[in-house]
Amino acid sequence: MLHQNPTRQPTLVRENDLRIERRLPVAGEVHVKVGERVEASTLVATGEQTPPATLINVARALDIEPSAAEGRLTKERGQAVHAGEVIARRRRGLRSLTVRSPFDGTFVRFDAHLGTALLRPHATLTELVAHVGGVIEEVEQGRGVTIRTLGSRFYGAFGVGDEAFGVLKIVGGDRQRPLGPELIDNRAARAILAVGGTVSAAALRKAAQVGVRGIIAGSIEESELIGWLGAKEATLWRVGLPDWRIPTADAPLTLVLTEGFGATAMAQPLYDTLTAADGMQGAISGVTRLSGGLLRPEVVVLSRSAGRAGEDLTVPLAALEPGTTVRLLDHDHLGVLATVAEAPRRRRLEGDLLLSALTVTLANGKRMDLPTANVEVLV
């Protein structure tokens, strides 16, 4: 079994019939029909999401007993409140203590026992766009659609930011070249930039400044990422297992890293896929979740051709069979590609280590025995 990716497909699917599922987080309404052609920006569904209610301790804010707080309220049950509007007030000496609503919403109720007010924000409209151009193949009423398109898709190792789409632009002209701010100018606005090497905080800032929608790069030094996000090292990586996901809300643009952290250049097949799609529409997602619903950052680029007649465009399932191209995953072999020479079987490696292992052939012809867990099917 292969467990690095959220599908059973190889990390890279090239020039194939892709089915992109688009689903609302809440029930809503689908606005397109089966067979309809959509662009990446087409609104395909909408839904209303009600944020959780917020409890405000009025008694504590006014420094009075809970039972006395009700008399200080300026709003009643069911009344609308606006962001910043006073919901309770008390005069203390020359000063006036006030409690304000943090958002637009409704005053739900007051608990005289605890001195707390419950406020519910207004529902927010969630708009789901197609994200990629293609044809609506399936509609799941109230939830979303499946879009069929011809293109290439691959997963990254790590990403930051939500979804973005735009015209793909290769920068640098060399797979090893890092992305610095000097390579970015106003012509990159609204585009998705791709570079084979690393990316710096300065380049990410410049990209956000000129309106770049996303960047695909080989890797990044953690210090550059921290510097760009302006995050605190101490808290950024403190993740809980139920939902292994770093905060991404503050990312000014979407970033997808194909290799991860450090200075490893993008794997050649991924770079070749991107250069072949230079100037085409691309769609990316930086969401990375390793537990509680595995999600990897994802890149989709549309194909230049419409596919050849009679060509089998069934997306293959990943299989570690002889001849398959794999990517090595343990830290000292990051960025190394190999070909499967012998399929996995349970065997003893160095030090009497009994585990599922396979034999691969490296580019220099050297054969190597590896735990199956240390490879992923690349193509």
Place this chain on the structure above:
Amino acid sequence: MNAEQVRESIVVADCGRTLTRATLVEFVEGACRFIAQGTSASTIEPPYDDLGVGLRAALESLEAASRRRFADRTRIIIPQEDSGDGTDALLATVAATPPLRVGILATGGDGILNALLPIVRRSPVTALPTLSVEPTAPIDAATSATVATLARLQPDLLLIVAATDDQRGLQRLLGLATEIVGTSPQRETETPPAVLVIASEVGRDAATSTFSDGYEFGFLATNEYDPTDIALTVETEILELNTRRAAATLPGFDSLEWMVAAPPLARARAIDLVNRYMALQFDCAVVTVDLDEGFTCCWAHGGEGRALSEPALDLALGATNLLTALPLPDVIRWLPFSLSEDTLRGWILNRAVRPFTVPMTTRDRQIEAALTRELLRTGATQLAGDGPGALTAELLVGGSFFARWPDPTEPFMALIDGLDPRPASGIAQIALDRDALMPLIGALGTLEPDRAAELFEHDSLFDLGACVVVDCPANEQVQGELVYQDGRRRNFEVRGGEVLRLPLRGGERAATLHFAPGKRARIGNGGAGAGATFEGELAPHGGPVGLVIDARERPFAFPRNEQERIARVGSWLTAFQTVSRATGGDEQRPGEDRAEGTPAPTDPA
């Protein structure tokens, strides 16, 4: 199967977040023995979304290893058939469940809080910050910040401890608690948090009216139970809540529950049970640590036991938490090469995004071992902090995580360096749970305690060797003699700050280990210069590593100069990896007695 029938064959599944094991144990020639094991990657995440897929794959792997069938197309074959296929019972330990997030709000009653904290610490939960408030003092900024943090972290279980007769304390805690979890569940789709109030009986109505609507709510009256009873009740509640949440959130867990002969046991809990058993069985202080599926560290001596379980901290899915849990310069100091902190951070992050990988190169393993050492030091410090003095242990057991390093000296060193045991006798035995049997022995013990004891006795621990910790000043040396069972003798000499490894085979116990008196060297709790003699039951027994005489300075000293540090750590590694043939001693055959006081000749080998 009815209660009269004997279970001849039991399969125990160990379901983790990354790996699922299926282990077959059977009654063979009068004892329960380990027969075979199958493993598979776990499948609780997409594209599988079903714990059962991984379990089935692990069973297939077990079938291949044992050449027997355990499942047909639709079910696990229970009981065992005449053909030998199937099993009489299936048991399970689980580490795949997301750890419960537990928060504690307290006012007054240090006794209850002190009893609760170790319980929370040893349970498979993520402990959120504990908030202690005074009943009447104004709420300060720090309290408000902690309340906000707890609200953001959304506890699964909130323990409200108001061990005071002043009802204002409970009122205050209830108010803060509602700010953390709300006065009613916020979303229908979410599992509401559980709230357990521990307070005087007079507070029951107030607590009930606040939280009985929509929450899993419980109340323990402080005037009816003592702190120990309350703590044990809370532990039971935590474990049961863990199982209920697993059933609600873990795909495939409910099917597993239907199949098993006893409720699935949390992996960390199972290891703790076996650690306590070992302490009683061997009548010594025992420490067991594992980094498989979270960090588990248990200490037990006699009837006393302490444990630490950090399910979100390990070298796989929990790796990023190492960045905040450990001081990275302290990790780097253990490496026999230079490594920048930035590079180490990148290494940790790359491991986190590829949590299934196994280190293959020496460099990779050395980084992993350095992280492990510091993690063990953190765990040992926390456990020792609960009790008097430093963490003493005569037996150190490394869990299955340590078995993935091919060179046995690597786990041996990591356990010694990380736990830094100070055995009263001076000798610590080091062993591995090489086949990951401890969790299953713990689970088996809940159903068949005698079988579990047999399995432990025959198949559980793999001895790596023994370590004598010598407190020896740097300018002095300690001399001694190791006598083997066949009468061979080996003299040795170790200088302060150095390590000497002597051969002592697996399964062999030394006849005598003698340290000569003189100067200021101290063995265990013995006096300075008193020397020591270990023989009979007290003598060390060996393993692939043998007997290590460790006279390094404690706490471990690392030179500030980088080149000197690398040289020193490198010399430790070399000493551990080199079995002494000559250093400071020699080997004599029986009958080759040397006159007393004759200096040891140098062995040309």
